[in-house]
Amino acid sequence: MDLLTLLQILDSTMRLATPLLLACLAGLFSERAGIFDIGLEGKMLAAAFLSAAVAYTSGSVWIGLLAGIAASLVLSGIHGLASITFRGNQLISGVAINFLAAGLTVVIAQSWFAQGGRTPQLSGAARFNPITLPFADSLRDVPVLGPIYYELISGHTILVYVALLCVPATWWILYRTRFGLRLRAVGENPAAVDTAGVSVVGLRFAAVGICGVLCGIAGAYLATALQAGFVKDMSAGRGYIALAALIFAKWRPWYALYATLLFGFLQALALRPDLIEAVLSFKVNGQLLDVLPYILTVIILAGFVGKAIPPRAGGEPYVKER
């Protein structure tokens, strides 16, 4: 395997890991505040649809991105209303959101565009185009580092860099700000936060809101950066893999980056069965690579590789003592 092939796989890893990373960080905010969210998938799907639809209509991908975030936020609001305000079951609300998004996107797409539940193709300014980082072209011929910079680091859409920046930002917010401390506390012991005179409901809604924004970016990335339009069910289970990555990362931002990169790498590797065969000199079943993320998560959950302890108050609606 030469350097260029390796870089191609790593390049593919970056693209495939980005939506997982954004969704994983989204889940991290929500679950750290004590709100389980299996509706990541549905939010991504809704955002993918509306971002593509609005980007097509307006001709501007940035307006599309905002619309995608808005769609995701609306679903987040429903989830918050059901599970925070009305203290409903968070898992059921999440499942409902997934179904709602899967159905509504296709129905609305069909009624707006009549193309079998798709949006029309985006072109030009209506989609995120790859950006070449400064000096990438001139440094291209530098041995080893040149190709790495040109092929791997440069040439992604801006959302990839946004996603990567979200990792330190998340770490900083969670561990270095007052808001972050309270947010983590509300997921561990909401009664203590309440005693301190801070609104549990407000904090949880803020967390669910951040989750919505990040899912919105993830969905818009699928439909307007990786693709040029929406296709029904295009999130294809990425929200669930992001949840697996979140558990794998034990609800910590930097580990979330590593976990999603690993899962992205496995997905990228599954696309090159010929390489695996050449390196290992036997045929590996592609399906095995596809299920590896889930197997790894189960191993982690079973406690073989350290312990994954979820936020203690996760999944429980907070009832104020009287």
Add this chain to the structure above:
Amino acid sequence: MTLTTKFLGATAVLALSAGAVAADPAILFDLGGKFDKSFNESAFNGAQRWAEETGGTYAEVEIQSDAQREQAIRRFAETGANPIVMAGFAWASALGDVAGDYPDTKFQIIDMVVDAPNVRSIVFAEEQGSYLVGMLAAMASETGTVGFIGGMDIPLIRNFACGYAQGALAANPDATIVANMTGTTPAAWNDPVKGSEMTKAQISQGVDVIYAAAGGTGVGVLQTAADEDILSIGVDANQNYLHPGEVLTSMLKRVDNAVYDALIAGDTLEAGFNVMDLSNGGVGYAVDEHNEALITAEMTAALDAAQASIVAGEISVHNYNTDESCPALDF
């Protein structure tokens, strides 16, 4: 008169009047809807062509869920529609249950076989159409490496891949064929993101023409192929217009012809098993204003010769479904 009896009376009157008009054919579209730019739209176009040419009218329905299949067939059969044409393999089980109850109604199902005395089953020789586009791919390729991306890994799709590989090897015995399947679940039909990544992975293996038989996933394949300036090949309906000048051709399944023929036959529709292949125009490849610059006279001549040989039986294209194996491609 209660409300119920009113409704019953109205239904009876409707049924009677429908019976009196009689023999208006009906088309039942599959879940994709009749404007899906592919299979169903092709069926719709066939029906429209019949309506324009004969001035006839037909009933139609786009179902919204799997649960409506049996109900839809029964409803049209009760109102006396004849023949009733169903587009899509998913109708098979519902039709199998219902067909026996309406022995005087003729049914036609496309893409699947239902064994009943009043059902005409139409299947397409996808391997023959794929063979032709495979030849075209190998002739248009500069690297000698051509790619195939399938949707869900099922025998039907392997048949596409197998025909394609045979055609590519026929045009260029040294050609390398890279074949990938998107997945093993129905989600594989709608994962354009993975389609894009597979396209990029194949490009890094030297592929410069890619044939996508992958439903919604193919949208991603064609898009990425156009973005990366390589050629792609569409499937089912003519998809050349999606990226003018970047789609080499499309393998056509003439669902419209199958529907048109059924409507022309009317209630004299012949039951039984039918294969739509090259000899009766059931499959083929698309040439239009979007891709004519890509197809040279030399290519056209080679394809015409191959087509004639296949029809005459001199070239036999292996059908994957017959023995679940492919001589030209290892899955």
